[in-house]
Amino acid sequence: MNNARALLTANDYQALTQINPVRQRKVLSVKNLCKSYNAHQTVLNDISFDLHAGEMVGIIGRSGAGKSTLLHVLNGTHTVTSGELLSHPEVGTPRDVSGLKGRALNQWRSECGMIFQDFCLVPRLDVLTNVLLGRLSQTSTLKSLFKVFSPEDRAKAISLLEWMSMLPHALQRAENLSGGQMQRVAICRALIQNPSILLADEPVASLDPKNTQRIMRVLREVSEQGISVMVNLHSIELVKEYCPRVIGIAQGQIVFDGSPAQLTPDVLHTLYGDEISQLH
Ligand SMILES: Nc1ncnc2c1ncn2[C@@H]1O[C@H](COP(=O)(O)OP(=O)(O)OP(=O)(O)O)[C@@H](O)[C@H]1O
Numbered sequence: 001m002n003n004a005r006a007l008l009t010a011n012d013y014q015a016l017t018q019i020n021p022v023r024q025r026k027v028l029s030v031k032n033l034c035k036s037y038n039a040h041q042t043v044l045n046d047i048s049f050d051l052h053a054g055e056m057v058g059i060i061g062r063s064g065a066g067k068s069t070l071l072h073v074l075n076g077t078h079t080v081t082s083g084e085l086l087s088h089p090e091v092g093t094p095r096d097v098s099g100l101k102g103r104a105l106n107q108w109r110s111e112c113g114m115i116f117q118d119f120c121l122v123p124r125l126d127v128l129t130n131v132l133l134g135r136l137s138q139t140s141t142l143k144s145l146f147k148v149f150s151p152e153d154r155a156k157a158i159s160l161l162e163w164m165s166m167l168p169h170a171l172q173r174a175e176n177l178s179g180g181q182m183q184r185v186a187i188c189r190a191l192i193q194n195p196s197i198l199l200a201d202e203p204v205a206s207l208d209p210k211n212t213q214r215i216m217r218v219l220r221e222v223s224e225q226g227i228s229v230m231v232n233l234h235s236i237e238l239v240k241e242y243c244p245r246v247i248g249i250a251q252g253q254i255v256f257d258g259s260p261a262q263l264t265p266d267v268l269h270t271l272y273g274d275e276i277s278q279l280h
């Protein structure tokens with residue numbers, strides 16, 4: 001048991017996973033994960049937690065704590081230094097996805113989709129094509145070269161855009177969208193890969209309050225459909241409103257794993273130190 005769980009009783013933790021039976025199914029076990037970018041600094045230090053289907057988990061901590069690194073390591077954009085990432089399929093035995101390469105890594109990145117703060121859309125391409133680009137890792141090289149997508153992929157892209165109220169913009173260039181619209185397209189692009197986990201690194205950092213609420217509601221809906229969502233946030237208010245589970249990271253270690261109601265001033269002080277007064 002790491003110091004995160006020390007702040008919780010076993011019963012508290014169980015309550016989080018008993019909200020909905022589907023959430024009891026484990027989708028990922030992170031075990032003793034460490035990450036160093038160089039010999040002088042350990043950025044993630046002995047991180048362990050389980051993620052369940054349909055959970056919406058807010059990741060909080062001060063700047064430099066290691067939140068983005070955690071998401072990048074989970075999705076395989078950055079390599080693990082040590083530890084295990086066990087993916088639990090619906091049927092079959094868990095497999096360690098921490099050392100994947102090539103095709104297997106691409107496949108994992110589809111299962112564990114990520115949306116980035118700066119959206120990473122192709123500005124000159126239209127919205128529909130940007131969403132379809134999410135399918136590239138599962139499309140043959142030749143077809144992807146000529147951006148040939150199957151009718152099924154197109155139908156799925158259209159229905160995702162419709163769900164996000166973005167269908168009227170389907171043929172518009174991505175560069176002409178507002179920030180909130182770009183973020184919705186980025187979410188569609190991640191969802192078209194049928195992920196079981198969606199990682200979002202500060203998805204509302206550059207958005208106005210209305211679009212912030214809209215994106216957070218979308219992420220909640222995604223989690224309600226059984227996809228596990230992990231979202232890095234700098235706003236404690238948003239975490240309290242949207243995330244039934246919160247993981248707090250300080251200096252690369254989990255120092256809190258519980259419900260927002262358990263985020264006491266002491267916990268927040270451990271997480272943010274003197275920056276606590278700047279929180280909102
Ligand atoms: N590619 C990299 N190479 C070297 N060091 C890195 C790299 N990425 C992050 N770091 C370092 O790892 C530490 C954690 O960074 P990370 O970006 O994960 O923090 P964060 O919690 O996401 O911060 P913020 O809230 O500012 O986004 C920092 O000290 C950072 O300088």
Ligand SMILES: [Mg+2]
Nearest residue numbers: 067068069232
């Ligand atoms: Mg970050």
